[in-house]
Amino acid sequence: MQTDFTLGIDIGGTNIAFGLVNNNGEIVYEGNLKTSEVRNPALLPELIEEKLKDHHFNNIGIGAPSSNTFSGMIENAPNLKWGVNIPIVEYFENYFKLPTKLTNDANAAAVGEKLFGAAKDFSEFVVITLGTGLGAGIFINDKVFDGKFGTAGEFGHVMVEKEGRPCGCGRKGCLETYCSATGMVKSIALLSSPNKDTSPLLTLTCPTPQDIFKAAENGDQFAEEIVEFTAEKLGYWLANFACFSNPEAFVLFGGIAKNGENFRQRVDNYTQKNILNLYQGKVKVLSSELHHKNAAILGAAAYAKY
Structure with a gap:
C-alpha cells in the first residue's frame, strides 16, 4: 500500500x-x-x-x-x-x-494555484479567497508572504466604509462584509433599490450567493445590482491592493468566483478602471484553474x- x-x-x-x-x-x-x-x-x-x-x-x-x-x-x-x-x-x-x-x-x-493552477508562471501574485469570509494569499519573490507575526493576508478586514456594516472581527465596514459570501447575502437586506420589493430573493428563507447569481441570470434586476455592487467593491479594492505589492495577477478563488467568467470580467473592469496608471494593463484578474479540484x-x- x-x-x-x-x-x-x-x-x-x-x-x-x-x-x-x-x-x-x-x-x-x-x-x-x-x-x-x-x-x-x-x-x-x-x-x-x-x-x-x-x-x-x-x-x-x-x-x-x-x-x-x-x-x-x-x-x-x-x-x-x-x-x-x-x-x-x-x-x-x-x-x-x-x-x-x-x-x-x-x-x-x-500555494495550490502556484504549483498546480493559474499562477504557475507568476512569482508575484495574490489569490483572493471569496468564501464565508475574504482572505488574501500573497506571493512576493516566489515565496508566500507571512508577515512579521505570521498572519499577513487579512485583506477581508481592510475597513472600506467608515461606520459601515458590522463585522465578526468587532469592527465596522470591513471588505468581507460586502464581498464575501456572507457579504453578498447581507446585501439583500441592506442595499436599497427601486427593484427590491419585487425581487424573488426576498421570498427565500436562507438565500445563498448562488441564488443571487441565478436570479440575476434570470433577469432579476435587484439581484443584478447586488452582483454589480459586489464586483465594483472588490475591483476597486484590488486596484488599491496593487499599489502594495505590484502583483502580476490577482486570482479569484472560492464559492463566489465559481460563478463564471461574467463575474471575473466585471471585477477586472472595475480593477482596471481604478488602478494607478503605472499599473494599467499590467495586472491581470484571473479565475482559479482549480475549481474542479x-x-x-x-x-x-x-x-x-x-
Missing part, C-alpha cells in the same frame, strides 16, 4: 475539507465535515481519522483563517466559534505524532512540504 501521502486540511467558516495528496498533486481521498458540527476543535483530529478509513499519511498541512504560521495557532478567527487562541498544530501533532504545518487558508490556496486541500498539503 502506498503511504507517501500528505493530509491536507482546509478549515473554513462553513466546511472543513480534507484529503490525502500524493507527490503528483493528486487528491486520492477526500472528505468533509460541517464546521458547525465541530464543537470542540481538540476533537478534530479524531473526527477526521474516523473518515479516513485506515488510509495512511506521513505529514499534515492545515489551512485556516486567522492562522499564525509561527505559533501554530488559529487566533481570533471571526468566522469560527472555537474561542480566541486555538493550538490546532498541537492538537494534530499530539494525536497523530506527525509533523504538522499551519498557514492561512488563503496562503494554502495560493480542491485548491485549498492541495495547497495545505503542498505547504506541509513547502
Whole structure:
C-alpha cells in the first residue's frame, strides 16, 4: 500500500475539507465535515481519522483563517466559534505524532494555484479567497508572504466604509462584509433599490450567493445590482491592493468566483478602471484553474512540504 501521502486540511467558516495528496498533486481521498458540527476543535483530529478509513499519511498541512504560521495557532478567527487562541498544530501533532504545518487558508490556496493552477508562471501574485469570509494569499519573490507575526493576508478586514456594516472581527465596514459570501447575502437586506420589493430573493428563507447569481441570470434586476455592487467593491479594492505589492495577477478563488467568467470580467473592469496608471494593463484578474479540484486541500498539503 502506498503511504507517501500528505493530509491536507482546509478549515473554513462553513466546511472543513480534507484529503490525502500524493507527490503528483493528486487528491486520492477526500472528505468533509460541517464546521458547525465541530464543537470542540481538540476533537478534530479524531473526527477526521474516523473518515479516513485506515488510509495512511506521513505529514499534515492545515489551512485556516486567522492562522499564525509561527505559533501554530488559529487566533481570533471571526468566522469560527472555537474561542480566541486555538493550538490546532498541537492538537494534530499530539494525536497523530506527525509533523504538522499551519498557514492561512488563503496562503494554502495560493500555494495550490502556484504549483498546480493559474499562477504557475507568476512569482508575484495574490489569490483572493471569496468564501464565508475574504482572505488574501500573497506571493512576493516566489515565496508566500507571512508577515512579521505570521498572519499577513487579512485583506477581508481592510475597513472600506467608515461606520459601515458590522463585522465578526468587532469592527465596522470591513471588505468581507460586502464581498464575501456572507457579504453578498447581507446585501439583500441592506442595499436599497427601486427593484427590491419585487425581487424573488426576498421570498427565500436562507438565500445563498448562488441564488443571487441565478436570479440575476434570470433577469432579476435587484439581484443584478447586488452582483454589480459586489464586483465594483472588490475591483476597486484590488486596484488599491496593487499599489502594495505590484502583483502580476490577482486570482479569484472560492464559492463566489465559481460563478463564471461574467463575474471575473466585471471585477477586472472595475480593477482596471481604478488602478494607478503605472499599473494599467499590467495586472491581470484571473479565475482559479482549480475549481474542479480542491485548491485549498492541495495547497495545505503542498505547504506541509513547502
